[in-house]
Amino acid sequence: MAVKSKTAAAPWWRRGSFWKKFFLWSLISGVALALIACIALVIAVYSARSTLPSFDQMKSSPNGQMIRVHAVDGTVLVSLGPSYGEWIKYDQIPQAMKDAIIATEDRRFESHWGVDPVGVARIFWVAKRLHDEGRRLQGGSTITQQVARTIFLSNKYSVTRKIREAILALALERKFSKQEILELYLNKVYFGGGAYGIDAASRKFFGHPATNLSLGESAIIAGLVKAPSHYSPTADAEAAVDRATVVLKLMAEAGKISEAQANSTDPHAVQLAPEPKQNSVRYFTDWALPQLETLIDETDAPLDVWTTLDLNMQRSADQAIRVNAPDGAQGALVSIDRDGAVRAMVGGKDYVSSIYNRATQAQRQPGSSFKLFVYLAALEAGHKPDDVVVDEPVTIDGWTPRNDSRRNSGPITIRTAFAYSVNTIAAKLGQEVGFTTVADMAKRFGITTPINTQPAMVLGTSNVRLIDMTRAFASVGNNGVAVTPYGITRVTANNRVIYQHEVDTSHVLVANYVAAQMIDLMQTAVATGTGRAAQIGRPVAGKTGTTSSNKDGWFIGFSSGLTTGVWMGRDDAKVVPGLQGGRAPARAFHDFMIQAVANRPVEQFETQLTPPDNMLEPDEDAYGAPDNGMMVDPDGNPIAPPPQVPIEPQDDEGMDGTDPVQQGGRPAPVQQQGERLDRDWINRMTGRPPAQQQQQPRQPQRQPAPQDRQRPNDEY
Known part of the structure; x- marks a missing residue:
């Protein structure tokens, strides 16, 4: 008779291997933990349920943060934040x-x-797939979870918040009916454009109460929840309508409407309410308000935000851009006080048609205005405004810059070279100090965009922002001390100050004497050089800039402690005929500044105005010619200039005080008054008799002196 072994007689859970026992105990432990978790979840849900407010309290709970934005004089610029309609x-x-x-x-x-x-x-x-790609899943919450998040939680993503959201959602379902939850949701969720709830959204987007919503309108509103900022009709009407088409298909798939209804409903036929007109102040508030996230922690209490914006200056800036920007082109202006306070900001001709802020967001080539950093580096390296340099043909690494006049003037001072924007001298100075040094100087003065170090970079081939360039010029005008633009002076919550701006004057970018010498060069550029249209009857220092084929025009300058930068051009970077920095942008600067500084005392610069040594007289078509037009491509590579039509030089162009004479003895066209005033100023500064005392018979046989024959090398 066979005898059973002890192993065979043992129960199955004792006969198995170690792994079988491990699996068994793991299963038992898992079930126990799951049971404990379920019990804990039930306790958490019912504990949360007991603390939930009543339905009426939920209806009246605040939602979102109201923000009132004030100008420097206390005037309310705009009220932002949630907009509520009637409770439906x-x-x-x-x-x-x-x-x-x-x-x-x-x-x-x-x-x-x-x-x-x-x-x-x-x-x-x-x-899981999005995590592998380094992205985070958005959405996926039920309507009840969204109600819990909207009323009790924040939108900050975290695992803890998602767990709390789920517990609150389960608690809400235990306390309120589905109808009450949906009523809460539709009256409190954010639909974009500052509108909370379907009634506010309906009134804002369609101009009528939510009780009258049609199927097409309902589809548009329902489609906004996924991405209110993107799909909002106020941001992108076409995107909102396209999203509504998707919503109609989803409704048909869910059996809420028939396929015929979905196909027959055209969201494009829905009439959207016209957006109320908004002035250019919104360019400023759109730039300043996002900074609140880094300045304060308050997210619930209503806020009063006090800003640096001067309404009178803003109106002048808006008018200057609208009047002077060429047809088909855009314009931008930013004006910064000596402490960094932004007094005016215009990001385009019309905020309603385009909210794109060209003063702070657009990156464009600055042309010769970038020479600021070339000459700063040269001055810091030891050069002086009166140092003599030679304007001659130069080739650097295969790149041969040319002056606009297609001529070279020989020995001239650095002051003259800057005043008339001589490209060959800028190239030689850049090579001497090092192109990397020039790029480092630009970064030191606040340029935040990438800067190439190809030789052509001295002519402004790297894209920059207007606000950065204006900041750099302001820092020079502030005697080399860094100026940091800011728009918010203080923030109050319930009349309690929770933020106060403090101006930092501890960062010295260049020595005082370097800044003074740079101002010396820039005031000459405005008084007698390429920036003459920017004169305002008091000391002004600045620089023009024009890029390839007249695509961008710049003028940036300062006077009486106020620095203003102007840019003009097309958003698609196409050619704007006649656009040069010394024309429309300089005129816009003039129109704005003559009003902006009217009530400020006249301030003299540390250095006295000194005229250029060679007295190069610009001919009419030299003013504002492109800094690097037809010379380098957008990447800074050299390209051949167009064929030049020979022009018969005229004798002196009246530099000796006589009226220019054309062939045949006919008088030449009378010069503009501005040119005559400048010439009289030059005569006074150089000790020459006034023009009316120089009327002498023309001596055709006299050869003009070299300095009389020369023309300024305007921006190329």
Whole structure:
């Protein structure tokens, strides 16, 4: 008779291997932990349920943060934040609106318990893929979870917040009916454009109460929840309508409407309410207000934000851009006080048609205005404004810069070279100090965009922002001490100051004498050089800039402690005929500054104005010619200049005080008054008799002196 072994007689859980026992105990432990977790979840849910406010309290709870923005004189510029309409009860909400939001945001809303297990399972693999790609899953919450987040939590993403959101959603489902939850949702969720709730959204986007929403309008509103800032009709009407088409398809798939209804409803036929007109102040507030996130922590209490904006200057800036920017071109202006306070900002001709802020966002080539950093580096290296340099042909690494006049003037001072924007001298100085040194100087003065170090960089081939360039010029005008633009002076919450701006004057960028010498050069450029149109009857220092083929025009300068930068051009970077920095941008600077500094005392610069040594007289078509037009491409590579039509030189062009004479003895066209005033000023500064005392018979046989024959090398 066979005898059973002890091993064979043992129970199965004792006969198995170690791994079988491990699996068994793991299973038992897992079940126990799951049971404990379920118990803990139930306790948490019912504990949360007991603390939830009543339905009426939920209806009146605040939602979002109101912000009032003040100008420097206290005037309210704009009130931002949530906009609320009438509370619409569940039975007054159009069925199309309820169906649209359920089909779009939570198709199983009427069957789940607050958290949708099917939805969670469906998005799990999507979340895993996005995580692998370094992105985070957006959305996936039920309507109940969104109500919990909207009323009780913030939008800051974290695992802890998602767990709390789920617990609150389960608690809400235990305390309130589905109808009450949907009523809360539709009256409190954010739909973009500052509108909270369907009534506010309906009134803002369609101009009527939410009780009258049509199917097409409901589809548009339902489509906004996914990305209010992107799909809002105030931001992108076409995107909002396209999204509504998707919503109609989702409604048909969910059985809320028929395919025929979805196909027959055209969201493009929906009439959107016209957006109220907004002035250029919004360019400033759009730039300044995002800074609140780094300045304060208050997210609930209503805020009063006190800014640096001067309304009178803003109106002048807006007018200067509208009047002077060429047809088909855009314009931007930013004006900064000596402490960095932004007094005016215009990002375009019309904020309503384009919210793109060209003063702070656009990156464009600055042309010869970039020579500021070339000459700063040269002055810091030991050069002086009166140092003599030779304007002659030069080739650097295969690149041969040319002056606009196609001539070279020989020995001239650095002051003359800057005043008339001589390209060959800028190239030679850049090579001498090092192109990397010039780039470092630009970075030192606040240029935040990448700067190439090819030789042509001295002519402004690297893209920059207007606000950065204006900041750099302001720092020079501030005797070399860094100026940091700011727009918010203080923030109060319930009359309590929670932020106060402090001006930092501790960063010295260049020595005082270097800044003074740079100002010496810049005031000469305005008084007698390429920036003459920017004269305002008091000391002004500045620089023009024009880029290839007249695509960009710049003027940046300062007077009486106020620095103003102007840019003009097309958004698509196409040619703007006649656009040069010394023309429209300089005129806009003049029109703005003559009013902006009217009530400020006249301030003299540390260095006295000294005229250029060679007295190069610009001919009419030299003013404002492109700094690097037809010389380098956008990448800084040399390109051949166009064929030049020979022009018969005229004798002196009246530099000796006589009226120019054309062939045949006919008088030449009378010069503009501005040119005559400048010539009289030059005569006075050099000790020559006034023009009217120099009227002598023309001596054709006399050869003009070298300095009389020369023309300024304007910007190229």
